[in-house]
Amino acid sequence: xxxxxxxxxxxxxLREEIKNLxxxxxxxxxxxxxxxxxxxxxxxxxxxxxxKVASGEFDRGILICGTxxxxxxxxxxxxxxxCALVHDVFTARVTREHNDSNVLAMGERVIGPGLARxxxxxxxxxxxxxxxxxxxxxxITEYEEQNN
Numbered sequence: 833x834x835x836x837x838x839x840x841x842x843x844x845x846l847r848e849e850i851k852n853l854x855x856x857x858x859x860x861x862x863x864x865x866x867x868x869x870x871x872x873x874x875x876x877x878x879x880x881x882x883x884k885v886a887s888g889e890f891d892r893g894i895l896i897c898g899t900x901x902x903x904x905x906x907x908x909x910x911x912x913x914x915c916a917l918v919h920d921v922f923t924a925r926v927t928r929e930h931n932d933s934n935v936l937a938m939g940e941r942v943i944g945p946g947l948a949r950x951x952x953x954x955x956x957x958x959x960x961x962x963x964x965x966x967x968x969x970x971x972i973t974e975y976e977e978q979n980n
Contacts, residue, residue, distance in 0.1 A: 833956070836890040838864035838877040839940075840903070843896030846940040846948050850894055853949050859956060862890070878906035885934050886912040893935040894952065900939035907935045911980050914972070919943050924951040928958035930965045 835854060839847035844866065854861045864881055866872050874897045881893040893915075895903035900917045907915035915935035916927035919942050927933040936955045938948055960966075 833859050833891045834889075835859055835861040835956075836864060836881040836884045836893040837861050837895075838866070838881045838893075839896040840866055840872050840874040840877055840898075841869055842898030843903075843938075843940045844869070846896045846938065846943075846945060847894075849945040849948060850896070850952050853952055854956075857953070857956065874902040875906040878903045879910065882907040882910035882913045882915065882935060886910050891934075892956070895935060895937045896940055897937075898939055898941040900937040900942065904935075904937035907937065911976050912973075914969070918951055918955065919947075921947075921950050921954045924955040925958045928955055929961045932960040932965070932969050 837847060837850060851863060864877060866877055878895050881895055884890045885893040895907055897903045904915045904917040907913050913935055914931055914933045915937055916931060916933040917937045918924045918927060938951060
């Protein structure tokens, strides 16, 4: 698995924590920034990661900002992206199993590093179940194809 990861200024510390987790899990990743403490615009980081995942260059993406909201909204504008904003372990697992999410968004100002690691680990180690869920994802994909 290859993961693209990025944050804005509000998610720098949590991004570093998740990079440590990726190293521990021996998951390959590329860090797309940001490496600053001054205010930046989250779409400048979310969109490149989402495009890399949508193109197939990366299997999954992880985006972090203050709340995760801006990152998830931005990423979901990219055709083929199913970004889930998650703040608990249960929904992290279920969004992979049922929704085949390919990008995870989290908020550094919402959750702490311990919980963020648990969320990311659950999301990274869960697989899409297919079955009835595949039909639902197919409907989303069909809509995207017809309307973008």
